[in-house]
């Protein structure tokens with residue numbers, strides 16, 4: 001149940017009483033707290049408030065980050081989304097989404113699901129100049145946290161060699177969630193020295209060959225893809241490289257039974273559309289086919305061996321924290337997500353940071369492999 005204080009806030013935001021009760025009944029609204037700041041998280045969308053929306057006790061609201069349309073046929077996708085109009089092309093950085101916002105006197109980092117993330121909240125001051133929030137308390141910085149030392153992802157982009165970094169890609173207003181234009185965002189990022197995703201320039205559909213070249217380049221550099229945005233941020237579309245599709249499959253096949261089949265099918269589909277659009281043939285085609293097959297099979301077979309040898313399906317993560325208590329807060333945070341974590345190692349880096357190594361175990365995937373390996377017939 002949401003307390004009467006939050007009920008009033010949500011009613012004031014225009015969510016009808018009945019809707020609120022239905023949502024509560026389904027567990028769609030969850031009250032939570034971070035270091036004394038109370039908030040309500042939307043697990044489902046409700047009347048313009050997307051999933052991941054957060055309403056704070058002081059009435060501040062941060063809307064859930066919107067879904068970005070995906071295109072799989074680059075040329076035709078661009079024609080449908082942007083027609084003949086120009087659009088900015090930015091890098092799609094491979095990490096996790098955070099919305100950074102100042103509530104009362106604290107700067108908080110919110111995950112896509114609407115949790116205040118203890119790890120990101122502690123680290124965000126390392127990347128963002130907080131003068132920004134002094135001058136613009138009403139704005140939300142949305143960006144990607146990416147790097148090899150991330151609590152949520154096993155890999156980061158190739159150019160983040162250690163630790164983790166923040167890359168800005170959107171600035172939105174609190175409450176209504178309206179995005180600033182790309183130009184306004186770039187200007188503020190520059191003014192406050194906030195690291196930004198790489199901007200490759202302004203393109204339009206007549207420059208499709210340059211975009212194909214850009215995708216080839218990103219693919220060969222093992223980067224995830226691009227996000228295309230009209231200057232006023234009204235039209236946005238994403239497109240990922242064949243590298244990212246195959247790499248996601250490779251990472252996913254390690255925990256094969258823990259992912260929905262659609263995870264693999266979607267990526268195979270995107271790769272097929274790339275190969276078809278680019279008319280990839282002959283040796284190059286064979287290379288893709290081999291890479292896909294290996295990505296699907298090798299980590300899967302390795303996991304089977306691991307379990308057959310009495311091990312478990314697991315992933316290992318390392319993160320840098322300033323306070324060990326943050327690592328414990330992360331444990332609680334993961335518990336809340338229903339994720340099983342073990343801290344394996346805590347190392348004092350002697351520079352004000354601790355390196356925490358933890359293991360995420362996948363009990364369901366492990367059990368499923370074990371049963372099949374042990375001869376379960378069905």
Ligand code: ATP
Nearest residue numbers: 066067068090091092093094096097144169197227
């Ligand atoms: P959805 O389908 O709702 O967009 P998803 O998790 O399936 O969500 P992804 O395929 O990961 O989405 O792509 C969207 C995400 O890409 C964004 O939520 C954001 O975190 C991330 N991203 C990375 N770089 C950018 C960028 N330059 N502009 C916008 N988003 C970016």
